[in-house]
Amino acid sequence: MREFGYQRVFDVPGAVTLGADPEARYLGGGTNLVDLMKSGVERPGLLIDVRELPLDRIVPTEGGGLRIGATATNSDLAAHPEVRRRYPALAQAVLAGASGQLRNMATVGGNLLQRTRCAYFTEPAQPCNKRTPGSGCAAVNGEHRNHAILGASEHCVAVHPSDMGVALTAFDAVVTYETADGPGELPLAEFYLPVGDTPHLETALPSGALITGITLPPAPVAANSRYRKVRERASYAFAIGSIAAALDTRDGVVREVRLAFGAVASRPWRARAAERALTGAPATAESFAAAADAELAAAKALPHNGYKVTLLRNLVVAVLTELTEEAAR
Amino acid sequence: MSHSTASVITLNINGEKHTLPVDHRTTLLDALRERLDLTGTKKGCDQGQCGACTVLLDGRRAVSCLQLAVAAEGREVTTIEGIADGDQLHPVQQAFLDLDGYQCGYCTPGQVCSAIAMIEEHAAGWPSAVTADVRPQAEAAPLTAEEIRERMSGNLCRCGAYVSIVRAIAEAARPGVPRPPSPSGELGHLAGSEETEGVA
Numbered sequence: 001m002r003e004f005g006y007q008r009v010f011d012v013p014g015a016v017t018l019g020a021d022p023e024a025r026y027l028g029g030g031t032n033l034v035d036l037m038k039s040g041v042e043r044p045g046l047l048i049d050v051r052e053l054p055l056d057r058i059v060p061t062e063g064g065g066l067r068i069g070a071t072a073t074n075s076d077l078a079a080h081p082e083v084r085r086r087y088p089a090l091a092q093a094v095l096a097g098a099s100g101q102l103r104n105m106a107t108v109g110g111n112l113l114q115r116t117r118c119a120y121f122t123e124p125a126q127p128c129n130k131r132t133p134g135s136g137c138a139a140v141n142g143e144h145r146n147h148a149i150l151g152a153s154e155h156c157v158a159v160h161p162s163d164m165g166v167a168l169t170a171f172d173a174v175v176t177y178e179t180a181d182g183p184g185e186l187p188l189a190e191f192y193l194p195v196g197d198t199p200h201l202e203t204a205l206p207s208g209a210l211i212t213g214i215t216l217p218p219a220p221v222a223a224n225s226r227y228r229k230v231r232e233r234a235s236y237a238f239a240i241g242s243i244a245a246a247l248d249t250r251d252g253v254v255r256e257v258r259l260a261f262g263a264v265a266s267r268p269w270r271a272r273a274a275e276r277a278l279t280g281a282p283a284t285a286e287s288f289a290a291a292a293d294a295e296l297a298a299a300k301a302l303p304h305n306g307y308k309v310t311l312l313r314n315l316v317v318a319v320l321t322e323l324t325e326e327a328a329r
Numbered sequence: 330m331s332h333s334t335a336s337v338i339t340l341n342i343n344g345e346k347h348t349l350p351v352d353h354r355t356t357l358l359d360a361l362r363e364r365l366d367l368t369g370t371k372k373g374c375d376q377g378q379c380g381a382c383t384v385l386l387d388g389r390r391a392v393s394c395l396q397l398a399v400a401a402e403g404r405e406v407t408t409i410e411g412i413a414d415g416d417q418l419h420p421v422q423q424a425f426l427d428l429d430g431y432q433c434g435y436c437t438p439g440q441v442c443s444a445i446a447m448i449e450e451h452a453a454g455w456p457s458a459v460t461a462d463v464r465p466q467a468e469a470a471p472l473t474a475e476e477i478r479e480r481m482s483g484n485l486c487r488c489g490a491y492v493s494i495v496r497a498i499a500e501a502a503r504p505g506v507p508r509p510p511s512p513s514g515e516l517g518h519l520a521g522s523e524e525t526e527g528v529a
Contacts, residue, residue, distance in 0.1 A: 005332020006353045006399050027400065034356075034395045035376055046332050047353070049400050075389070079455045081465040088463050095458040099483020100447060102377060104389040105396070235458065235482035 001037050005046040009053060012212060016180045018048045019208040026050050026210055028071060028107035031098070032114040040124050041115075041131060051107070055212055058083065064218035070109030070211045074098070074164065077108055087216065089225035089244045093167035096229040099236050109211035112165060112175065112191070113203070116158035116266075117238055119143060129155045130199040137199075145304040146240050149296075149312075151265040156199030157302060159263050160192070161238050166262035167227055169270050170244040171219050177209040184209070192267030199266070221248045221256045224327050228319050229262070230311060239263035241311040247323040249283040257320070259295075261312055271295040274316065283324045285317055292316035338402045342367065343411025357401045358382045358393035361408060369409035369438045373485070380484035383439035384408050390446035392483075409438035412445065419509060421445050421501040430497035432488030440484045440494060447480045448472070448502045472502050 009015040018024055023045030027033060036042040055069040060082045068077060077083055078094040098106065120126040120138040127136040139147055139157050147157040165188070173188040186204055193201050205211070225246035231237040242262035248255045257278045259271035274295035281287040292313040299309045339348045340360065347365055358375070361367040361384075373381030375394045382393040385407035412419045421444050424430065431437045451472050456463040459479040460470050470476065477495050486494060500506070 001354045003334035004353055005334060006336065006397070007332075008400075027397075029395075030397060030400065031377055031392075031395050034397060037354075038375070047397075051400070075450075075455070078463075079453070084456065084463045084465050091456065091463045092458070095456060095460075095463070099380065100450065100480055101380060101383055101390045101392045101443065101483045102395075104386075105391050235479050 001040070002043045002045070004037075004044055006049065007046065008049040008051075012053060012055075012178050012210065015048055015050055015053060015210050016178050016208060018046065019210055020180050021046055022207070024048055024208075026109075028110035029073065029102075029105035031102050031106045032110065036115060036122070039122060041122060050109075050210065055109075060086075061215075061218075064220065066216040068108055068214045068216070070213050071107045074103035074106045074108065074111065075100075077164070078103065085223070087167065087171055087219070087222045087225065089222065089227040089246060090164070090167040090171065090216075092227035093163040093229075093242075093244060096227060096239075096242070097163040108164070108214060111162055112168075112188075112211065112214075114161060115202075117161050118147065118158035121158060130158060130202075133198070133200045140302065143304075144302045145307075146238070146263065147302060147305055148265050149299040149301050149305060149308045150261070150269055151195060151267070152300070153195045153197065153199070155197050156195050156266065158199070158266060160265065160267050161263070162268060163227070163229060163239065163242060163262060165268040166242055166260045167225075167244040168214065168216070169268035170225070170246060170258040170260035171216050171222050174215045174217070175205075175211060176213045176215060177205060177211050179206050179209045181206075183212070185215075188214075188268070189270060195266045202266075219246070219258070221246045221258060224248065224323055225258070226319055226323055226326075228315060230315065241308050241315060243312070243315040243319050245316070245319045245323060247283070247320055247327065249324060249327055252283055254278045254281050254283050254287070259291075259316065261295075261315075264299075264308060264312060271316075273298075278320075283320075285321055288317045288320040289313065336399050338399055340365075340398065340401060340406060341404070342406045343408060351398050353397065353399050355398045356394050357384070357396040357398045357406065360398035360401075361393065361406075367408050367410055371435055371438055373436070373439075378485075379436070379439075380443060381436050381439040383443045383484065385442055385446055388446070388449070390443050407442070409442055412441060414509060419445065420506050421448070421498070424497040424501040425494070428493055428497040428500060430490065430494045431486075432490045436484060436486045436488075440481070440486070443481060443484045444498045444501065447477075448498070448508065451476070451480065451502070452508070472499070474499060477502075 025044040027047040055071040229242040246258040261269040274291040277291040277294040371381040373379035377395040
């Protein structure tokens with residue numbers, strides 16, 4: 001591991017002043033960053049410890065939304081009564097990720113910035129365009145059964161590992177940040193950059209920006225929502241496919257639906273084509289399947305991950321059917 | 330810009346203060362084992378995947394292999410050495426002993442620390458990934474074997490002593506078994522749920 005400086009900060013201006021150093025990285029829970037520093041994938045010259053910033057609060061907003069501080073832990077987010085009441089799929093998504101220990105350490109801001117678990121990215125001896133631009137992608141012709149089927153390119157087929165981000169994407173979260181030049185915000189839909197030929201550029205955050213929080217706008221539909229994650233063992237593993245869904249029906253017709261997929265793309269994937277196909281359609285398994293097909297028409301499977309297309313289709317039908325039954329109760 | 334790459338820090342471990350110089354690269358796990366002779370905390374994977382190094386930080390369970398020692402300054406660290414009250418074992422320790430919640434014992438300190446905090450998390454009403462309904466309920470779901478297995482999935486046992494581990498934890502969590510406060514005190518606050526602010 002490279003040697004590094006360490007500074008603990010207590011206010012946001014102090015953090016972003018230090019954050020202007022291009023060698024600096026913000027340290028939250030460290031559950032991903034410290035691990036990547038051990039393997040040499042991350043080599044910061046300075047860690048700015050942001051855990052003592054006054055950004056750990058989760059505050060319900062008027063009208064039914066939430067403001068989530070960037071240093072709130074995953075555990076606090078999942079346990080918060082208003083998260084569980086207003087956005088149950090978000091609580092479920094967080095609880096589906098990592099372990100109790102890691103959720104106690106990990107922060108919400110850090111969750112958004114965690115890196116892919118593609119085995120070629122995390123092994124510095126391997127070529128990887130995300131880690132070492134121009135070195136090639138070993139996954140395209142290698143071990144890629146858990147890689148992307150949507151939005152990828154020949155330069156990178158890695159998937160974003162977050163569960164939390166999938167639910168946040170479904171609920172139109174907005175990321176707020178601070179820089180030395182002032183504050184800014186980015187809808188999560190614009191937060192992650194398209195892969196293209198620059199997979200090493202992952203977010204639209206300005207250089208040195210500190211995520212200060214996430215705002216969830218009111219979404220009454222989210223009260224009837226669910227997160228379902230499929231993985232290769234029952235617990236404590238990354239998804240091979242996941243879905244966050246929310247559904248509102250009246251008289252058997254879909255009034256509003258939210259759908260986002262995890263483990264299929266370089267970012268949490270909002271399934272807007274499926275949402276469009278479903279709005280106003282009968283709330284039946286046939287329409288759910290047709291909507292899934294509308295979204296997955298754009299899927300490009302690699303030789304070893306074609307199963308994900310079927311998996312996501314089945315997840316859409318299963319979870320929307322459950323939510324329809326739930327709403328009827 | 331050049332930064333100092335080492336610091337003199339004071340760690341609060343099991344209620345005792347220890348002052349030591351550390352290279353910033355030092356994890357809490359290595360500081361405990363290599364510098365402070367607190368070898369009860371075990372190094373397994375050193376990647377946050379096995380849970381053998383679990384300790385309590387401000388009363389909450391955490392993996393000490395991904396916790397930088399310098400970042401633990403100012404926090405209350407409880408290791409397996411600080412769990413018992415003198416010769417009086419903690420009920421979780423006693424249950425592991427009574428019900429053979431181990432084979433080789435290497436993962437046991439992490440299992441015990443994790444279980445103690447997990448029982449507190451459950452008692453505080455935290456749901457888990459197998460909790461059928463995560464919406465806030467008047468009454469918390471019982472700590473079934475399924476709940477214990479899910480909540481303890483961050484602690485691996487290569488001997489496969491899981492059946493006895495689950496049994497021991499269920500025994501220690503049984504209503505009526507005392508839950509002594511850890512030396513670090515409370516689980517920690519749940520971020521404010523009552524306050525409401527206007528939409529910005």
